[in-house]
Amino acid sequence: MTGLISAGVAVPATRIALADILRAWRNVPEQVVRRLGVGGRAVPGPDVDTITLAAEAAQRALTSRVDAVFLGTQTNPYATRSAAAIVADMLGLSPHVFVTDLQCADKSGTAALLSAIAWVSSGLGERALAIGADTLALHAAPGDPFEYTAGAGAAAFVVGAEDGAATVVRAASAATDTPDRYRLDGERHIRGTGSAMTATGVGLEQHVKLAFGRLGVAAEEVGHLAVSQPDAATPARIAKVLGVPGESTGAGLVADRIGDAGSASALLSLARVLDRAGSGDTVVLLSYGAGASSDAVLMRATGNAIGSGTDRELDRAISVDYPTAVRYERRYAGHERLTGTYE
Amino acid sequence: MWAPSEPIPRINTASGARGWRNRHGRYRLVGTVCGACEAVHFPARRICPSCRSADLAEKPLSRTGKVVCAAEDHSPLVGHGGRPVRPFAIIELDNGPSVLAELVDVRTVTPGQRVELVIRKWRRESNGLYEYGYKFRELP
Ligand SMILES: [Zn+2]
Numbered sequence: 001m002t003g004l005i006s007a008g009v010a011v012p013a014t015r016i017a018l019a020d021i022l023r024a025w026r027n028v029p030e031q032v033v034r035r036l037g038v039g040g041r042a043v044p045g046p047d048v049d050t051i052t053l054a055a056e057a058a059q060r061a062l063t064s065r066v067d068a069v070f071l072g073t074q075t076n077p078y079a080t081r082s083a084a085a086i087v088a089d090m091l092g093l094s095p096h097v098f099v100t101d102l103q104c105a106d107k108s109g110t111a112a113l114l115s116a117i118a119w120v121s122s123g124l125g126e127r128a129l130a131i132g133a134d135t136l137a138l139h140a141a142p143g144d145p146f147e148y149t150a151g152a153g154a155a156a157f158v159v160g161a162e163d164g165a166a167t168v169v170r171a172a173s174a175a176t177d178t179p180d181r182y183r184l185d186g187e188r189h190i191r192g193t194g195s196a197m198t199a200t201g202v203g204l205e206q207h208v209k210l211a212f213g214r215l216g217v218a219a220e221e222v223g224h225l226a227v228s229q230p231d232a233a234t235p236a237r238i239a240k241v242l243g244v245p246g247e248s249t250g251a252g253l254v255a256d257r258i259g260d261a262g263s264a265s266a267l268l269s270l271a272r273v274l275d276r277a278g279s280g281d282t283v284v285l286l287s288y289g290a291g292a293s294s295d296a297v298l299m300r301a302t303g304n305a306i307g308s309g310t311d312r313e314l315d316r317a318i319s320v321d322y323p324t325a326v327r328y329e330r331r332y333a334g335h336e337r338l339t340g341t342y343e
Numbered sequence: 344m345w346a347p348s349e350p351i352p353r354i355n356t357a358s359g360a361r362g363w364r365n366r367h368g369r370y371r372l373v374g375t376v377c378g379a380c381e382a383v384h385f386p387a388r389r390i391c392p393s394c395r396s397a398d399l400a401e402k403p404l405s406r407t408g409k410v411v412c413a414a415e416d417h418s419p420l421v422g423h424g425g426r427p428v429r430p431f432a433i434i435e436l437d438n439g440p441s442v443l444a445e446l447v448d449v450r451t452v453t454p455g456q457r458v459e460l461v462i463r464k465w466r467r468e469s470n471g472l473y474e475y476g477y478k479f480r481e482l483p
Binding site for chain 2: 013045049051055316327
């Protein structure tokens with residue numbers, strides 16, 4: 001039996017109201033922004049990146065020794081260095097540890113979790129740490145509609161060979177060549193390929209359907225759907241596409257307060273679900289990564305709350321205005337200038 | 344590689360090797376405890392400043408503590424331009440010495456406030472690497 005034993009999350013405390021971004025740009029009709037259901041999105045501070053978020057979430061999740069670290073991200077500040085290795089050292093883990101980074105757009109986080117589940121189930125190790133972390137906000141072009149929702153966050157789970165808070169029943173995945181959102185090597189900003197691919201969500205709907213359809217669970221049996229959330233309206237939309245009960249997305253809603261947390265999104269949603277799921281509840285984790293791919297994991301909650309403190313992290317909010325967000329996220333490239341000790 | 348729009352400071356920060364050697368201190372407040380007089384030091388020492396003993400063992404200090412006193416820094420060091428004003432505090436750790444550290448995600452700082460360690464970016468070293476280290480945030 002493989003289960004999720006403990007969890008921890010990290011979300012930047014600084015947030016910006018979408019109304020403030022709209023006031024700066026006035027490039028999208030107000031009702032379109034309101035329809036996203038996102039009040040404010042996370043703004044990573046000037047000293048925050050994917051590695052610091054991952055380390056914070058992992059530190060809170062870590063309650064026991066682990067022998068592997070899987071870190072899923074599409075925004076590693078290093079193009080070649082393993083962020084998982086840095087995080088493992090930050091946590092003070094023994095150097096006898098297997099580490100790897102996984103990159104699969106917004107589903108990097110569930111790819112990491114599935115790898116951890118496979119690691120434990122195969123007997124390669126006893127306990128594995130899976131982390132999903134992203135700072136999409138740093139990769140949204142100024143004035144791009146993506147800037148409204150691109151947030152940041154991290155979530156980490158310890159997976160072990162015991163029941164824990166939820167036991168893993170089955171997993172299924174899907175992937176095709178569907179170019180809807182991407183960032184090329186050498187570019188900073190994530191691009192969409194236009195309304196025909198992105199606004200209609202054709203990739204999203206197809207892939208979640210394909211993955212969920214292979215789980216072998218009746219749609220009406222789903223108690224909690226923990227799903228990737230580019231915005232707060234998407235969970236309800238996916239529930240409708242799959243035919244699962246609308247109320248199953250309630251416990252896992254996180255995007256309304258922090259926006260799109262990228263590869264952390266579905267895992268943050270799962271952490272919030274497992275903080276409150278009842279014994280025997282059917283939980284489905286469902287991710288979507290642009291490009292495009294989906295993972296679905298069927299789990300049975302044991303009724304032991306995982307204690308991730310997700311609500312506490314979501315509630316820890318400090319509002320910042322648009323100029324502050326511009327400075328924090330370094331939206332304008334400054335001169336390469338000669339500096340002294342002080343700036 | 345995307346341009347991180349974070350200029351690499353053209354000043355001499357600590358060498359990459361020095362930054363690497365002291366990382367356990369930066370990440371996890373690993374200090375030293377004296378086998379002879381039991382004094383606890385941070386940062387880590389090679390010789391005990393109290394009794395000159397060389398019999399020192401590494402010891403991670405507590406990740407939580409409380410603010411003793413605080414002040415604001417208005418002249419940001421290189422790499423800290425994003426926050427024009429940074430609160431600093433002397434923090435008395437729960438099981439050891441006090442450390443001077445930056446506070447993050449705080450609105451007001453009051454002595455006695457409980458705080459916990461979080462790892463954040465300190466700056467970019469002159470060789471281009473990111474240097475990460477301890478900062479503190481309020482405990483709820
Ligand atoms: Zn001594």
